[in-house]
Amino acid sequence: MRRPGGQLIGYFAVLVVSFLLALVAGFSALGKQVDADAYDFMFRLRPASWTPQSALVAIDDASLMEFGGIRGLRAMLADALERLVPVHPSVVVEDILLAEPGQPEDDQRLEAAMEHTPNLVLASEMLPDSSGWQDPLPRFRKWAAAVGHVHAALDEADGVTRQLPLEKAAGRQRRWALALEAYRLSQGGVDIVESPQDLALGGRLIPAARADARSVFIRYFKIGPDGSTSFPRVSIKQLRANPEAAEIFRSKIVFIGVTAQSAARDRLITPYSSDRPVPGVEIHASAFETLNHARFLHQANNLEIVVICAALVAMAGLTFRFLAGWSAYVAGGVLLVAAHAFPYVLFTRDVVFPFTAPVFAAWLSVAGAATSQHFLARRRLRQAEAERTRYQEAVHFVTHEMRTPLTAIQGSSELMSRYNLGDEKRKQIAGLIHSESKRLARMVETFLNVERLSAGQMELKQESVDVPGLAAACTERIQPLAERKSIQVRLEPFGEMRLLGDRELLEYAVYNLLTNAIKYSPAQTEVTVTARREGEKFRLAVRDQGVGMDEKEMGGLFRKFYRTRRAIESGEAGTGIGLSIVREIMTQHGGSVDVVSSPGKGSCFTLVFPMATPARTGKR
Secondary structure, three states, X not given: OOOHHHHHHHHHHHHHHHHHHHHHXXXXXHHHHHHHHHHHHHHHHOOEOOOOOEEEEEEOHHHHHHOOHHHXXXXXXXXXXXXXXXXXXXXXXXXXXOOOOOOHHHHHXXXXXXXXXXXXXXXXXXXXOOOOEEOOOHHHHOOOOEEEEOOOEEOOOOOEEEEEEOEEEEOOEEEEEHHHHHHHHHOOOXXXXXXXXXXXXXXXXXXXOHHHOOEEEOOOEOOOOOOOOOOOEEEHHHHHHOHHHHHHHOOOEEEEEEOOOOOHHHEEEOOOXXXXXXXXXHHHHHHXXXXXXXXXOEEOOHHHHHHHHHHHHXXXXXXXXXXXXXXXXHHHHHHHHHHHHHHHHHHXXXXXXXXXHHHHHHHHHHHHHHHHHHHHHHHHHHHHHHHHHHHHHHHHHHHHHXXXXXXXXXXXXXXXXXXXXXXXXXXXXXXXXXXXXXXXXXHHHHHHHHHHHHOOOOOOOOEEEEHHHHHHHHHHHHHHHHHHOOOEEEEOOOOOOEEEEXXXXXXXXXXXXXXXXXXXXXXXXEEEEEEEEEOOEXXXXXXXXXXXXXXXXXXXXXXXXXXXXXXXXXXXXXXXXHHHHHHHHHHHOOOEEEEEEOOOOOEEEEEEEEOOOOOOOOOO
């Protein structure tokens, strides 16, 4: 019988394994990719929806064609700046590298336009070997209020740009992000105050840890079917054709950059544009809007992930521990739904929580707990069925084993009531009735003890048992039965042997073997009882000269209700549970039962005892 404590430990082990597997899955490369895809899905459900404070001057394909392609890029920039100056934009950000000289007349015109442009932010890019920066030419840089880097944080697994590193270092020089410099200038050029966990600009706290390269999640605006975003935008060609269009840039933070499809190098994938890359200038504008509106997403830390997963596993464990049937499965289903919805609920509150770990924790723990409780219920059902079978066996045992003494008592009492017997005869019959009734009481007690022993509800007595004396007592008891068939029971002498155990149960085992030996032996044969030592054990054997058994019969000999061919042919077939009880008694005493038999050559049953070894005393 399995102990309740063992069942609880097994149940707890299933939950612990579910918890650990969920963490392994959540922190694996595949789990992180699933988390990223889930983040993109949640982001598409809740894109940025506020009114932007920035606007775009787009260098599209039409503008490139009008200015002669990429060679006319600086002429386009100069033209755009000249048209922006009259409307007084708050900040102007150029997302174009100016690290190399261009056409002399274009550079001169661009420099002159920069001179009249306040709060100008120019772009800088890290060298391929990360040894330094490709900064704007000195002639342009001297008119810039700030220089910012143009790098985004591409996910190494899928190349999606979800975050922007606000800080980049190459060699001994550091650059803040283009969007951060634009935001700083929009706030009056305040200083950036750093701490290990965040950045402070005036009264604004930006949660960007130094350990994560000061990265922040970018809140992108929804992209329309034509690829356009919510940013107000005018192309340079449109500005040139309609100067009044520049009014939309008045007092705005203006980003100037290439949006042409042909400029593939500056187009990146975002969570909202898996099949439509976004120009880099729009990514910088989105990052600026994230900073400007302080709509920051906070990444859950590892400790929070572990705690939530542990809580889900614990709830699953408690659900199936204290609920049963449909109510447990309904509660488990609610828990699964909650695990799937939990990351999104947190996302609506600006918290990025992974999807894989809690979902795996919920599924594995619910499945594990439900399966464990299912098998536990099956085990309890089997135990109940076994108890019912045991009860039925008990009825058969009582019927069979008690028939002889009851018959003797019934016959004796009938003689006393029917005939006028003398005192001596009456006294003799009364003694027989008394003896058989004691035998009956002893048999009932033995039977009850064996049943309790099989069910693990009984502690064996720890007596010092004299084996020769026990064998002699059983041999003496069996003599009347042997004399009826003229069978000689011979007890060979053996030296002192003692063991610790329950004498009454051991006597039952030996007596049962002797009874079977006489029952299944022909008349005028011999039954021999021998014993010998073997190391730390001794063997007590009962050998008969009966019909014997083949190997097939011996295979089921100790099964309850099993009847051998010799039992059926002899007409002595009983209930078939005596030998199963003998084996149970020997097992509880740390011993065993060996059988050697051949058809026509008799059988030898041997009880193998440990020498003076305590029997099992603990309840199972």
